[in-house]
Amino acid sequence: MLSSDVKARDTGSILTRRLNVKIRGTLHCFTNGGQEAACWSTQNGKINDIMGITELLDGTGDQTSSTSLLANALLNKVTVLETKNDFPLAMGVSLSCAPNKECTRTSSAYAFSCLPETTNTTPLLIYSNDISTGDSASWRSQYPDYNVNNLDSHGVLNVQGENFVFVSKAHPVIDLLRMNKDILNADIDSAPLIDEQWYKVTKQVMSTCCQQLKTKVLSKVGTCDLNQISLQLSRVDGIHWIDMSENDELFTKIPAHISTPAVRTEMMSNDDWQEHQKSGKLQFTEAANAIIKQPYAFHARLQLEFELMPTSV
Numbered sequence: 001m002l003s004s005d006v007k008a009r010d011t012g013s014i015l016t017r018r019l020n021v022k023i024r025g026t027l028h029c030f031t032n033g034g035q036e037a038a039c040w041s042t043q044n045g046k047i048n049d050i051m052g053i054t055e056l057l058d059g060t061g062d063q064t065s066s067t068s069l070l071a072n073a074l075l076n077k078v079t080v081l082e083t084k085n086d087f088p089l090a091m092g093v094s095l096s097c098a099p100n101k102e103c104t105r106t107s108s109a110y111a112f113s114c115l116p117e118t119t120n121t122t123p124l125l126i127y128s129n130d131i132s133t134g135d136s137a138s139w140r141s142q143y144p145d146y147n148v149n150n151l152d153s154h155g156v157l158n159v160q161g162e163n164f165v166f167v168s169k170a171h172p173v174i175d176l177l178r179m180n181k182d183i184l185n186a187d188i189d190s191a192p193l194i195d196e197q198w199y200k201v202t203k204q205v206m207s208t209c210c211q212q213l214k215t216k217v218l219s220k221v222g223t224c225d226l227n228q229i230s231l232q233l234s235r236v237d238g239i240h241w242i243d244m245s246e247n248d249e250l251f252t253k254i255p256a257h258i259s260t261p262a263v264r265t266e267m268m269s270n271d272d273w274q275e276h277q278k279s280g281k282l283q284f285t286e287a288a289n290a291i292i293k294q295p296y297a298f299h300a301r302l303q304l305e306f307e308l309m310p311t312s313v
Contacts, residue, residue, distance in 0.1 A: 014307045015052045018081065021231050021300040027087075027241040027292040030233075041230040051226055056308065070226040072147040074140070074307040078111075078127040081301040085114040088291065089249050091298060094232040097224050098127040106237045113236060114298070116249055123303075129222040136221045143172050144309055148218045151210050157198065165206055166198040173209040174199060226306065233298060242292045254287045 021040045030037045048054045053066045078098045085091055092110035094100060100109035112126050129136070139146075146154060155168030167173055177188040191199055235241055244250045251259065262280045264273050 013056055014076070014305065015056070016303065016305045017050070017052055019050070019229075019302045019304065021302060022297060023231075023233055024295060024297040026295050027089075030241045031292075035232065038233040039230055040232075041228070047227055047229075051229075053308075067227055068149075069308045071149055072223055072309050073226045074129070074136075074222055074309055075127065075224050075226075075304070076129050076222075076307060077125065077303075077305040079303040080112055080124040080126055081303055082119070082121045082123070083114050083301075084119045084297075084299040086117060087296040087298060088116050088253050090114065090116055090236045092234045092236045093300070094234065095126075095302075096228060096230045096232075097226060097304070101126075104237050108234075108237050110234070110236075139172075139217060139221050140309065142175075146172055147223055147309070148214055151213060151218070152206075156206070163204070164200050164202050166194065167201045167206065169193065169197060169199060172213055173201070173206060176209050176213065177201075177205075223309070226304075231300070231302075244288060250288075250291060253291050254284065258283045258287050 023038060023040050025033075025037060042050055047070065048066045051070060053069060057066070075097055078095065091114045092102075092104075092108060093112050093114065095111040098111040100111055102112055103109045112124060114120070151172070155171040157166040159165060174188060177184065177186075181187045181189075188199060193199060242250075258280070262276055264276075268276065
């Protein structure tokens with residue numbers, strides 16, 4: 001992890017983090033090791049240091065508050081600063097925090113891709129969230145404490161064995177009920193306000209309203225969970241790591257005198273021809289094994305700009 005920039009504004013703290021990603025291995029190991037073999041993720045419980053939470057909270061935040069902050073992060077931009085792909089294959093790269101918008105002809109989609117055996121130092125913006133308009137700005141201004149993770153619980157008092165809950169007057173669901181009073185034929189403002197704080201709402205209505213807010217509003221706000229940030233490599237088009245067909249990327253790495261089909265001459269007996277074919281197959285197998293068992297490396301430098309929203313758990 002390289003450097004971090006932090007700047008504050010009214011709604012939260014904007015951080016910029018640059019991540020240094022390295023994945024090293026063989027095609028043979030990726031085949032046998034499953035999906036996790038070609039994956040980069042944070043280790044050793046260092047996510048708070050990596051994402052700048054420790055620095056932001058001056059080391060005073062507990063695990064719960066730190067986790068909640070990252071779970072409710074508002075992602076502004078993701079930029080690939082540079083990549084280096086040593087593999088003899090085109091790589092499709094997926095990021096847990098960015099949408100897959102680069103597609104191949106088979107409809108396989110990735111956050112971005114890298115050509116075989118190439119280095120790219122031209123920055124590429126792969127995600128940008130216009131947080132200043134629409135539902136995102138409105139929600140963040142009116143309900144900074146609420147997110148997809150706590151909408152059902154924050155400002156909500158459950159009553160054991162009853163079919164209703166008490167909901168804070170500041171909860172987004174109350175405003176939703178207020179705006180739809182004509183459709184519902186019910187005015188929440190005419191209902192009793194208990195202790196000048198709580199409205200009584202049936203659990204069914206509460207569940208329906210929360211689901212509507214999550215699917216139609218919160219899905220557009222741009223928040224994401226950075227606690228489990230990861231990067232996944234794949235061979236493009238969903239091809240298996242060691243699959244080798246004529247004229248594909250791996251096949252072209254085999255020397256031409258080995259990959260070119262053998263030709264039988266008139267002087268060859270059947271025994272000589274069979275021995276020649278056997279020897280050719282053995283050479284091809286040895287050359288193919290050398291390719292799939294050779295270690296390669298993938299490097300990437302990523303820059304994330306995100307905002308840590310105030311949140312309650």
